[in-house]
Amino acid sequence: MTLRVTDLSIARGGLPVLEGLSFALPPGRALILRGPNGVGKTTLLRTLAGLQPPLAGRIEGADETIAYAAHSDGIKAVLSVAENLAFWARIFGTADIAPAIAAFHLSDLADRPAGALSAGQKRRLGLARLLVTGRPIWALDEPTVSLDRAAVGWFAEAVRAHLGQGGAALIATHIDLGIEAEVLELAPFRAKLPQIDADEAFL
Numbered sequence: 001m002t003l004r005v006t007d008l009s010i011a012r013g014g015l016p017v018l019e020g021l022s023f024a025l026p027p028g029r030a031l032i033l034r035g036p037n038g039v040g041k042t043t044l045l046r047t048l049a050g051l052q053p054p055l056a057g058r059i060e061g062a063d064e065t066i067a068y069a070a071h072s073d074g075i076k077a078v079l080s081v082a083e084n085l086a087f088w089a090r091i092f093g094t095a096d097i098a099p100a101i102a103a104f105h106l107s108d109l110a111d112r113p114a115g116a117l118s119a120g121q122k123r124r125l126g127l128a129r130l131l132v133t134g135r136p137i138w139a140l141d142e143p144t145v146s147l148d149r150a151a152v153g154w155f156a157e158a159v160r161a162h163l164g165q166g167g168a169a170l171i172a173t174h175i176d177l178g179i180e181a182e183v184l185e186l187a188p189f190r191a192k193l194p195q196i197d198a199d200e201a202f203l
């Protein structure tokens with residue numbers, strides 16, 4: 001299913017952030033979100049993931065299709081790596097956690113409590129979670145933060161495999177992942193702040 005966004009306007013903290021944004025993300029494709037700090041990449045991903053409503057516009061193809069990986073990975077600290085993945089597999093109704101463990105080289109860490117992982121290891125677990133969701137559209141916010149070079153490669157490989165199986169990915173990142181993808185520059189869609197009349201400003 002194609003994710004289709006039409007004339008979308010979104011806000012954060014009560015202030016408009018982006019407006020007039022339209023794009024389509026068909027199966028098998030990746031879209032890289034670019035733009036300066038604060039432009040609204042996270043806000044857009046949160047909106048598509050259903051965590052906040054848009055101000056205006058239409059989002060189609062996002063109902064129960066999106067797996068969102070944010071800065072905080074929602075990892076349960078007292079559960080082991082394998083137990084975390086099994087937990088999410090149950091939530092999403094999928095069965096096999098082995099491909100997720102293999103893709104992010106987590107087998108040596110499988111029995112370790114997630115709370116005792118390093119930042120990069122936690123991030124690998126958070127990304128492995130994507131595989132057990134079984135959801136077709138991955139919405140990823142700075143997915144490579146804390147990853148070493150090898151892990152960035154494993155991540156890029158997992159995205160390529162996902163696209164090859166008809167999945168899609170929307171990725172906010174400042175680095176070049178070496179994935180064939182279109183780039184959506186968000187700066188031109190920055191919301192214009194309401195103009196204050198010069199006379200009013202001094203009243």
Ligand SMILES: Nc1ncnc2c1ncn2[C@@H]1O[C@H](COP(=O)(O)OP(=O)(O)OP(=O)(O)O)[C@@H](O)[C@H]1O
Nearest residue numbers: 012013014017035036037038039040041042043044
């Ligand atoms: N929790 C919050 N409450 C209020 N405003 C926020 C909050 N988080 C972000 N903002 C504001 O919303 C706007 C968009 O932020 P957002 O996090 O979406 O940007 P971003 O493009 O993801 O930035 P970055 O590249 O730094 O991650 C910014 O002006 C930011 O200051």
